[in-house]
Amino acid sequence: MGLANEQVDRRRKRMIQIAFIVFLGLLLLLTFFGNTIQSLTLPKVRTEPLTTGNLTFTIEGSGILEPLKEARLTNPAGWKVRKIFVKEGDRVKAGQKLIEYDSTAAQRELENEMANLKKMNIELENLQDQFIEAAQGGDELDTRIASRAIESLKLDLDTQERNINELRDRLASGQELIAPFDGIVTQLSAVEGMAFMGEPDVRISNDSLGYKLDIPADSTLLTHLDISVGTKVEVEVQSVQAQQTRILEGTIIEMVDAEPRIESVDLTGLNRTIPRKLIRINVFNAELKGGERAWVNIEKRSRQQGLVVWSEAIHYERDGMFVYKIDEQRGALGNVFVARKVRIQVSERNDHEALLLADSLYEGDLLILESSEPLQDGNRVRLQ
Numbered sequence: 001m002g003l004a005n006e007q008v009d010r011r012r013k014r015m016i017q018i019a020f021i022v023f024l025g026l027l028l029l030l031t032f033f034g035n036t037i038q039s040l041t042l043p044k045v046r047t048e049p050l051t052t053g054n055l056t057f058t059i060e061g062s063g064i065l066e067p068l069k070e071a072r073l074t075n076p077a078g079w080k081v082r083k084i085f086v087k088e089g090d091r092v093k094a095g096q097k098l099i100e101y102d103s104t105a106a107q108r109e110l111e112n113e114m115a116n117l118k119k120m121n122i123e124l125e126n127l128q129d130q131f132i133e134a135a136q137g138g139d140e141l142d143t144r145i146a147s148r149a150i151e152s153l154k155l156d157l158d159t160q161e162r163n164i165n166e167l168r169d170r171l172a173s174g175q176e177l178i179a180p181f182d183g184i185v186t187q188l189s190a191v192e193g194m195a196f197m198g199e200p201d202v203r204i205s206n207d208s209l210g211y212k213l214d215i216p217a218d219s220t221l222l223t224h225l226d227i228s229v230g231t232k233v234e235v236e237v238q239s240v241q242a243q244q245t246r247i248l249e250g251t252i253i254e255m256v257d258a259e260p261r262i263e264s265v266d267l268t269g270l271n272r273t274i275p276r277k278l279i280r281i282n283v284f285n286a287e288l289k290g291g292e293r294a295w296v297n298i299e300k301r302s303r304q305q306g307l308v309v310w311s312e313a314i315h316y317e318r319d320g321m322f323v324y325k326i327d328e329q330r331g332a333l334g335n336v337f338v339a340r341k342v343r344i345q346v347s348e349r350n351d352h353e354a355l356l357l358a359d360s361l362y363e364g365d366l367l368i369l370e371s372s373e374p375l376q377d378g379n380r381v382r383l384q
Contacts, residue, residue, distance in 0.1 A: 042379075042380050042381055042382045043371050043372050043373040043375060043379065043381050043382070044371070044372040044381070044382055044383075044384055045324075045326075045339070045368045045369075045370065045371045045372070045375075045381045045382070045383060045384060046368070046369050046370040046371075046384045047326055047366040047367060047368055047369060047383060047384070048309075048310055048313070048366070048367060048369050049363075049364050049365065049366055049367075050307050050308070050309060050356075050361060050362070050363055050364060050365045050366075050367060051307070051308050051363060052305065052306065052307060052308065052363050053305065053308045054301045054302045054303075054304070054305055054308075055301070055302040055304075055308065055348055055349070055350050055353055055354075055355055056299060056300070056301055056302075056350065057221055057224040057225050057299070057300050057301075057302065057350050058221075058297065058298065058299045058350070058351075059215065059217045059221055059222075059225060059227075059279075059296065059297075059298040059299075060295075060296065060297050060298075061213075061215030061216065061217070061279075061295070061296050062293065062294065062295045062296070063213050063214060063215065063293075063294060064213075064291060064292070064293060064294070065211040065212070065213055065237065065283060065288060065290055065291065065292045065293075065294050066211060066212055066213075066290060067183075067186070067205030067206060067207065067209075067211055067212070067290055068206070068209040068210050068211055068212045068282055069181075069205070069206040069209050070186070070203060070204065070205045070206070071180050071181070071183075071203070071204045071206075072200035072202075072203050073098070073177050073180075073200055073201055073202045073203070073204065074196060074200045074201050075099070075101050075174055075177065075196065075201060076170075076173065076174060077101070077103075077106065077170055077174035078195055078196045079101040079102055079103060079105075079106070079174060079195060080101065080102045080193060080194060080195045081099055081100075081101060081102070081190045081191060081192050081193065081194055081195070081201070082100045082101055082102045082192070083099070083100040083192065084098075084099050084188070084190055084192055085097055085098055085099065085100070086098050086099075086185050086188065086202070087185065087188060088185050088186065088187060088188045089184065089185060090184070090185045091182075091183070091184050091185075092179040092182070092183060092184070092185060092204065093179060093182055094179055094180065094181045094182050095178055095179060096178065096179045097176050097177070097178060098176070098177040098178065098179055098185075098202050099176060099177040099190055099201055099202065100175065100176045101174060101175055101176065101177075103171055103174060103175045106167065106170060106171055106174070107171065109167060110164065110167040110168065110171065113160065113163055113164050113167060114164060116160060117157070117160050117161065117164060120153065120156060120157050120160060121157070123153060124150065124153050124154070124157065127146055127149050127150045127153060128150060130142075130146045130149075131143060131146035131147060131150060134146050177201060177202060179204060180204070181204070181206050182206070182208065183204040183205050183206045183207060183208075184204065184205050184207050184289075184290075185202060185203070185204055186203045186204065186205045186290060187199075187200070187202070187203035188201075188202055188203075189201055189202070190202065205290055207288070207290075209282075209284075210282050210283055210284030210285075210288070211282070211283050211284070211288055211290055211292075212253075212280055212281065212282055212283070213235065213250065213280075213281045213283060213294050213296065214278055214279070214280050214281075215278070215279045215281065215296055216258050216276050216277070216278055216279070217276065217277055217279055218261065218274050218275070218276055218277075219274075219275040219276060219277050220274075220275075221350075222255070222277055222279075224300070224302065224348070224350075225298055225300050226300075227252065227255075227279070227298065228252070228255070229252055229253060229254065229255060230251065230252065230253075231251070231252045232249055232250070232251055232252075233249075233250050233251075233252065233281060233296060233298055234247050234248075234249065234250070234296075234297075235247070235248050235249070235250040235281060235283050235294050235295070235296055236248075236294065236295040236296075236297075237283070237285075237288070237292050237293070237294045238292060238293045238294070239292055240289065240291050240292055248283055248285050249283075250281040250282060250283040250296070251281065251282050252279055252280070252281055252282075253280055253281070253282045254279075254280040255277045255278070255279055255280070256277065256278050256280075257275075257276075257277060257278075258276040258277055258278040259276065260273050260274060260275050260276055261273075261274040261276055262274075272316075281296065302348055302355070304347060304348055304355060305355075306347060306355040306356060306357070307355065307356040307361060307362075307363065308353050308354070308355060308356075309323065309353065309354055309356050309367055310352065310353055310367075310369055311349065311351070311352055311353060311354055312369040312370060313367040313368060313369050314344070314346070314354060320343060320344075320345075321343070321344050321345070321346065322341050322342060322343050322344060323341075323342050323344055323356075323361075323367050323368070324339045324340065324341060324342070324367065324368040324371075324375055325339070325340045325341075325342050325360075325361065325365055325366065325367055325368075326338070326339065326340075326365070326366035326367070326368065326381070326383070327339075327340045336380060337380065337381050337382065337383060338378060338379070338380055338381070339368060339371075339375050339376075339377065339378070339379045339380075339381050340377060340378070341376075341377035342360055342361060344356050344357065344361070345357040368381070
């Protein structure tokens with residue numbers, strides 16, 4: 001009897017042990033799956049480790065080579081074209097006749113005005129005769145009237161002579177177009193028998209001064225790259241006909257203020273205004289014709305070294321800049337990743353990266369570049 005009771009007790013204890021083990025297993029299993037399910041609801045983040053290095057500053061740009069000096073010539077009188085003496089691509093000399101215009105109407109107007117001048121001179125002689133007659137007759141009133149008429153007509157004569165001189169000047173300057181300097185005819189819009197059509201009749205480039213390429217750049221980049229007027233740069237040029245490119249030397253001849261660039265820096269709606277300059281590069285080569293496509297790539301590494309971070313990781317608020325650093329916390333059921341807000345200062349930056357000044361960041365720290373949801377300090381996250 002005692003043996004039977006002992007076996008029953010042993011069996012009961014064993015069942016209790018099995019039930020307890022199963023309960024613990026279920027509890028652990030539910031905890032694990034609960035944590036797994038919970039982790040799937042956490043914001044998903046993309047990270048990048050901090051590295052130590054330099055920044056690379058780059059100015060890139062492209063455009064079409066245009067003449068450094070160009071004249072756009074149009075007949076100021078707007079007369080019809082009588083004859084054209086040049087064609088596109090012709091090389092011309094200063095003072096060379098380019099186009100002759102039909103000045104027939106202006107010539108007739110000048111002849112008519114000169115005829116009116118003669119009539120006015122005849123009328124003046126008649127008034128002078130009347131003045132002499134009135135003076136000899138002793139009629140003081142008629143004498144004063146004749147004198148005033150003579151003075152008035154002399155004023156009209158002066159006006160008429162000025163009008164004639166202006167017409168002569170118009171004829172002299174408008175009868176033909178003259179090349180203002182040695183150069184090449186780059187465009188010819190004039191058509192014989194037609195008047196001004198909205199475009200300059202002739203465009204002449206002074207190829208002896210070379211060609212220009214305008215490139216916009218952030219003002220801070222110019223400082224980092226130590227660029228100023230007179231700096232020599234390499235310009236890659238592709239000819240109009242052939243697809244081959246070659247490297248030519250260019251010189252920065254001008255830097256002027258340009259329209260600033262507005263950059264949206266964060267989802268908070270904050271914007272950053274970045275001052276810009278327009279760099280004008282002079283390229284001279286005897287084989288250039290104008291119209292070639294050109295590229296510039298100026299690159300230099302920063303002297304300063306530090307922690308390099310992608311600009312995507314930097315956030316802005318009213319009090320300054322900050323990043324989110326991954327804080328890894330070890331646990332019995334796996335590691336937990338927490339986003340920690342760290343204040344920073346930037347010593348230098350380019351379009352993609354920045355050098356950080358922060359006492360609480362070190363090489364190898366993971367910084368969050370992108371998150372599937374907006375983050376706050378202390379939020380748990382899952383790594384991508």
